[in-house]
Each structure stands twice: as C-alpha cells, then as structure tokens.
Amino acid sequence: MVQRRKFLKGMGIALAGIPFASNKLQAETQHENYKPKALFSFGVLTDLHHDLIKDGPRRVEMFIAEMNRLKPDFVIQMGDFCVPKPANQVIMDAWNGFKGTKYHVIGNHDNDGGFSHDEVVSFWNAKAKYYSFDLNGYHFIVLNGNERLPGSAAKGYPNAIGDEQRDWLKHDLDSTALPVIVFCHQGIDDDMDGLKEGALIRLLFERANQKAGFQKVRLVLSGHHHEDYLNVYNNINYLQINSASYQFARLKNGYDFELTVDPLWAFVSVYTDGTIQVKGKKSAYATPREPADLREYDGYPTVPYISDRVIKTEAQR
Template sequence: MKRRSFLAKSIIGGVSMTGIGTLQPVFSKPNEKLAKGKALITIGICTDLHHDLIPDGEARLQAFINEMNELKPDFIIQMGDFCVPKPANQPLMDVWNQFKGDKYHVIGNHDVDGGFTQDQVLSFWNAKDKYYSFDRNGYHFIVLNGNERPSGDTSKGYPRSITETQRNWLKQDIDSTKLPVIVFCHQGIDNDMEGIKEGSMVRLVFERANLKAGFKKVQLVLSGHNHEDYLNTYNNVHYLQVNSASYQFSHLKDNGYDFALTKDPLWAVLTIYDNGTIHVKGK
C-alpha cells in the first residue's frame, strides 16, 4: 500500500494486519467495526522523542505516560532516539518511570550522541540489554540493536548494522520458542538504504523461520528512525514504521535537513487479538 494512502488510513481509522490466518494485511476503514475477537495483549509504543533536540520532551513524554496509565497496556516500549545518558536528563527518566507497568527500551543511533557508550545508555535507562527477548501472553517479543559496527568498517556516520553474532543469536532465539514472534528495532529492517545494512539477511532469518515452523511465526517487525508512517509486507512478514513522537524532517536549500515539531506528541497503541488480527491505532 502506498505510504500516502496508509498514512491517511492510519490517521483516520487505524490499521489492522492479519496474523497467522491469511497472508495479506487487512486495512480498516473509518468507523468500520472490525471482527477483532478477544484481546490477548495491548502495547503502548513511542519512538524518536529526541529529548536532547527539542524544547518540550518532558511534556510530550508526560502526555504519553498519562494516557498509558489510563489505558493500562500490558507493557510500553520506546524504540530509540530517546535521550542521552546525562544527569540533566534524569527528570525525563522520572516521567518515564511514572508508568505503573512493565517498560522496555530499544537503543537508537542518537542515544549515544556526545560520546556516550551504549553501556552508559543501558545503565541510565535501566534497560535490560542491547538486544534481548521476552514472552508475554502467548507471544514472543524480540528487541534488536541496529547500532553495531562490523569489524573493519571505517565508514563515516552512525553505525546501522546487525552483525553476524547478533544475527546468529536472533536465529537461535526464534528457533527456541514455539510462540508467534514480534520484533522491535530502531532502524527499519525493510529499508536497506536508510535502515539496517544487513536488512536482507535479517529478513531471510525471519522468512526461513516461518518456512521451518510451517506457519507465520514471525508476524510483525516494528521500527522508528525514519519519522514516517508506513507498512511494507515482504514474503508475508509485515514491517511497520512508527512515526516520531516529536518532529518531521524538512529539506533545506543546501541539501541539509531541518525539522518541524508536530503540534502534539505522536504514539501508537498495538492490540493483538486471538483471531490472529493485530490492530494499530495512532495518536
């Protein structure tokens, strides 16, 4: 589905994607009632807050946390470019920690700006690890780290790799569970140009796992990073981009980038139903 069309539908009426049952995504229309079945799990998702670049990061995060405490999802997750691990950002972490349920983190490329290390980020956020997995309500969730730099890589700019060691762990982790799988990564795995450099190899891990399992085991891969709304489907695996909580990019005349803050913070709520449907509602 073209990005513009998906954007319109995600703003107006949400989007639903099929899980195990069929192969193609099913999109909801405005005011259309979906045959959802019983909700198995609800997840609050935000990404690309960029607290260190914007003037109102705490207020934006507070709005998200306030709504999540009312909604009471099974867990919340931020998918990177959250904040660097400096003491001045502790008030932002205090807002994040107001959520009364489980909280998870994904490392983004900007979270190490200023010379910080990924280990410092993990400690400051109280994050579980650089990449890890967990089970919840009959689903297996995987968090990947797309900020690795392969040995011998001397390229400039932010690293955006998932190296062989992590890919081997990913394969073994998927093989070790019999549950359907949902994956989080800051950079897009469906976008080799701006996303993960080894995206095609990671997608192959997902596709081979599905063939081996005999059903759509890896159902959905979520990312941030691009500050856009879109859904791609490659070989029956859905790849969903979640928009930035804070701003949109705009081109400058010198071919650089500037950004414009959105009036209100953006986030998503994802609900998985027992009939194989995944419904995503955008804020």
C-alpha cells in the same frame, strides 16, 4: 499452556490433548457469534530526541498519562530517546511514571557525545542491549541495530547487527514455537537508510517462517525514519512508527525541521484471531504548511500523524 500447545501442534509436535484444544478453537472461531478477544496491548513511543527539542518531558508525560489510563500490558520506547547524562534524569522520571512494565530499544542518537551502549542501558535501567521476552502466547525480540562491524571504515552512525547478535537472533527464533513480534530502531525493510543487513535479517525471518510452517514472524516495528507506513514483504508486516516529535520535511526549496504540536504515539492490540490493531495519534505541525508544500521523503509522505491500521495475520494456533 493451551495456546502454547496449539502452536506446538502447528509445528508438528505431538502432545497429548492438542487435537482436542485445536478442534475446540476451530469450532469457537467458526461460530457465528464468535468475537476475537484481546490477548494483550502495548504502547509505543519512538524518536523523542529529547536532546534536540525543548519539550521532551511534556511529550513523555502526555504519553505516560494516556498509557496509565489505557493500562496496556507494557510500554516500549524504540530509540533516540535521550543520552545517559544526569540532566536527562527528568526524562527518565517521566517515563518511569508508567504503572507497569517498561522496555527500551537503543537508537543511534542515544550514544551521542561518546556514550557507550552499556552506559545507555544502565541509565535507562533497560533489560540489555538486545533481548527477548514472552507474553500471553507471543514472543518478543528487541534488537540493537547500532553496532559497527569490525574493520568497518563506514562514516556516520553505526547501523549494523554483528555476528554475535545475529547468531543470538537465529538461536532465539529457533528456541520458541510462539508467534514473534520484533522491535528494532532502524527499519529492517529500508535498504537505503535502515539496517545495513536488512535483506539478510528479512531472509532470516522468512526462513524461520518456512521452518515453522506458519506465520511465525508476524510484525516488525521500527522508528528512526520519522515516517508513517506499513510494508509487507513475503507475508511479514514491517510497521514504521512516526517520530514523537518531528520530521525532516522535504519542501519545494530544500528541507526543514517540522516539529509537531503534540507528541505522536501508537497503541497496539493483538487479538486471538491474529488481528493486530494499531491506534495512532494525530497532531499538526507547529509551522502551518499547505499539503502541496510537503513533498515525499524517501518515497513516503511527510505527515504529522501515526495512522490507524488493522493488520491481518494467521489465527492463533
């Protein structure tokens, strides 16, 4: 409640007791012995592509075993996990071995074979196709970037957010005074191969920040691109989480499917001073490659790891 009041104060809403709470936090953070405390943590796995690789269960089991050891507040898989067919129950059994809260993001390959979004949600026991939730003074938004717009003749996988979901997103952002973390399978910062309305959604986030008067939308996580990077646009961090399984490597003579020996994942911790710490996982390619043989793909290096990062955002109000 105290943290919620601090944010409401930042929004210009006057509530009894807020000045005292705000001054107390300011005094604490300015103290020479002040050490930020972890508010929460979560584990992230994306782009397993169980239906394309042979060792999906092993990779999920390794991730879940480590998460059960670290005990984050929740785990989330960010799409391209597995299609909803009975043979893939082995993947769900491995995933459900986590002794805590689990969330899902729909990816474009999760509908392969003609499965619907509703069938995916049911098979995964996911909360919904898109949804939001709160945890320890933060608001989380999960988007579905796999909609096809009415009348669209575009070929390939759908990569859109339709009017209904976009209206829901606007309302959801307006309805919370908390800082926000967003999950979407497709990169909202990638206008080449990411979300079709990426520029529009980024503008929506930026306007939400302007309206709030503070850095409301702080972190946007994506998968899909099988890359490892952090982009910052207009004070919003866009973090790409590398695939748990493989990359499409651009070589000197074409492209190749580069499987990693072990799965990749990230462990994210958020602190009271606004710091976001990302602990990545490193592996190697099953086919040894010299760095000179691996060329950049879409402007980003092809690497078998997820980088450790420290992302600075505004201190919690």
